[in-house]
C-alpha cells in the first residue's frame with residue numbers, strides 16, 4: 335500500500351539516498367520522500383511502521399520487533415538514529431505548537447464537538463488502542479496548587495532507587511518538551527520521542543472528525559505520556575495533574591494505586607473558582623472510590639472540602655506532616671527550601687503505599703520496617719531527586735568562556751542566578767524565604783563562601799594555617815560587594831499586585847533587599863513549543879513592552895512609593911536604550927527622574943539575551959562585584975534564562 339510504503343521509508347530512514355526525510359517546508363511538518371513528494375504525516379500509516387522496528391538484542395542480534403514489545407532490556411538501534419534529528423524534532427515541535435493555537439489559555443470553549451473533554455480523552459485512548467493498557471498502569475496521581483512537580487520527582491527517585499522502572503509525567507517543561515516525559519529518571523530520548531510522537535499524531539489525525547478534533551496541547555501530551563509509559567513497560571507511572579483535577583485530562587485515570595494532593599492555594603482562579611474551597615473541590619476530583627489518598631497540612635476551609643469528598647467516595651485520606659529532617663540520617667533533601675519537606679513527606683507516604691498495595695513493601699523492606707527509619711532507597715531518592723528551576727542556584731561561568739582571556743576570567747566578579755519559577759502568592763513567598771536564606775549562605779563568612787565550590791576540609795586546614803594564597807582569596811571573596819537583583823516577569827493572567835508585594839515583604843522580613851529590579855519579556859510563550867536548540871529570537875524592535883513597564887511602575891510604587899499614575903505609559907523602547915548604562919548598577923534612588931520615565935533602581939530591558947549580556951559585562955568590569963540575581967515570576971522566564979546561560 336502506498337501510504338505504508340511511504341511510512342516505512344520515512345522511518346526506516348536514511349538508507350536509500352541518504353536524504354533527510356523529515357523536512358520543515360512551507361507546509362508545516364510535511365514528510366519528504368526520497369523521490370521528492372511530500373505528504374503530511376496524516377497520510378502516513380504509522381501503525382504498520384510501528385510494528386516493524388529494527389532492534390538489537392544481545393542474544394539475538396538484529397531483528398524486527400513490534401514497538402509494543404518490551405524495550406527495557408534491548409538497545410534500540412532505530413534507523414532514525416542517523417536522521418537529521420534536529421530537523422525532524424523541530425517538525426514535531428511545529429506540529430505540537432499547532433495544537434496550542436487551537437486553544438487560548440484558560441479558554442475551554444474553543445474545542446468544538448459534542449463530547450466533553452474527558453470523553454474525548456477516552457476516545458483518543460481508544461483510537462490508540464490504549465484504553466485497557468492504561469488501566470493496567472500502576473499509577474501515582476498527584477494534584478495540588480504547589481509542589482506537584484517536586485513531589486512527583488521525589489516519588490520517581492525513591493521508587494527508581496527501590497529498583498523499579500519508572501515513568502514520570504510532569505508539567506510544564508522549562509527548556510525542552512521531552513523534560514515532561516522521564517523514563518527511569520532520564521528525559522525520553524529524541525529518537526523515542528519522535529517515534530511515539532508521530533505514531534500518536536498520525537493515528538489521531540487519521541481519525542480526526544468534527545466531534546473528535548485533534549486534541550489541544552496538554553491533552554495530546556497526556557495521551558502521549560500514556561503511550562510512552564505503556565510501550566516502555568514501566569513498573570510505576572507517576573502522573574502530575576496539569577490544572578485542577580476533576581476536569582484535567584489526566585483524570586481519565588480510573589484506578590490509580592494511590593493519590594496525592596499537595597499544598598493548596600489561590601491559583602488558576604479563573605478556571606477553578608475564587609475560594610480555596612472551590613479550588614480544593616476541583617483537586618479532590620482525582621479521588622477514586624476506595625483508593626487511598628494523602629495530603630499535606632492545609633487551611634481548614636480546604637481540608638474540610640477534601641475530607642468531605644473523601645468520605646463520599648470512601649477514600650481513606652491521611653494528612654501527612656512535613657518530613658522531619660532527622661529522618662534523613664544527616665543527608666540533605668536534594669530540592670532546597672523549607673517547603674520541600676512538605677513535598678518530601680507526601681512523597682514518602684505515596685511511595686510506601688504504592689509499595690504496599692503492589693505487594694512490594696514486605697518483599698523489599700521487611701528488614702527496614704521500623705516506623706522511624708526510612709529505607710536506604712528512600713534516602714537515596716530524597717537526596718538525589720532533581721528537577722530544574724525549583725530553587726536552583728547556578729554560578730554563571732561566562733567569565734571562563736573561551737573568547738575571554740585568562741586574565742579577564744581571573745579578575746571577573748561573580749554572577750549567581752537563583753532560579754525559581756514561583757508564580758502564585760504562596761509559592762512566591764516560599765521562593766522569597768528560600769532566596770533570603772540562600773543568599774546569606776553566600777555572604778556570611780569567608781570559609782562559607784568557598785565551601786560551595788571547594789573541599790571544606792581543605793579550606794579549614796588552609797585557613798587555620800594561614801596559607802597566604804588562600805587567605806587572600808577568602809578575603810577577596812569576603813570583601814566582594816554583593817548586590818541583589820530581581821529579574822522578573824509573569825504572565826498577564828497572574829496578578830503582580832499580589833506577587834510583587836508578597837515577594838518584597840517576605841524578603842524584607844528576613845533583611846533581604848533588592849538593589850535593582852529588571853523586567854524583561856520571556857522568550858518562550860505558551861503558544862510555541864520549543865526545544866533547547868530552538869533559535870533565540872534576537873529581534874527586539876517590535877516588542878510590545880507595555881506589560882513590563884506596568885510591572886516596573888508597580889515595583890516603583892511598592893518599593894519607593896513613587897506615584898506612577900501620572901507617568902506617560904511607554905510601550906516601546908528607543909532602539910538606543912536597549913540596556914541600562916553602566917552606572918545604573920551603582921545608582922541609588924535619589925537619581926530617579928520619574929517625570930522623564932527614568933528610575934535608578936529598576937529597568938525594563940527588551941530582551942533576555944541583552945539582559946544576561948549586561949549582567950555579565952557588569953561582573954567582568956568589576957572583579958569585586960557579586961551579583962545575586964533572583965529569577966522568578968514565571969517558569970518560562972526561568973527556562974529561558976537557563977537556555978541562554980547554557981549556550
Ligand SMILES: Nc1ncnc2c1ncn2[C@@H]1O[C@H](COP(=O)(O)OP(=O)(O)OP(=O)(O)O)[C@@H](O)[C@H]1O
Nearest residue numbers: 479480481482483484505597673724755756761764
Ligand atoms: N509545598 C510548597 N508550598 C509552597 N510553594 C511551593 C511548594 N512546593 C513548591 N513550591 C513553589 O512552587 C514552585 C513550583 O514547584 P513545583 O514545580 O514542585 O510545583 P507545581 O505544583 O508542579 O507547579 P506548576 O503549577 O508550575 O506545575 C517552586 O518553584 C516553589 O516556588
Ligand SMILES: [Mg+2]
Nearest residue numbers: 479576577601
Ligand atoms: Mg500550576
Ligand SMILES: [Mg+2]
Nearest residue numbers: 482483505506
Ligand atoms: Mg508542575
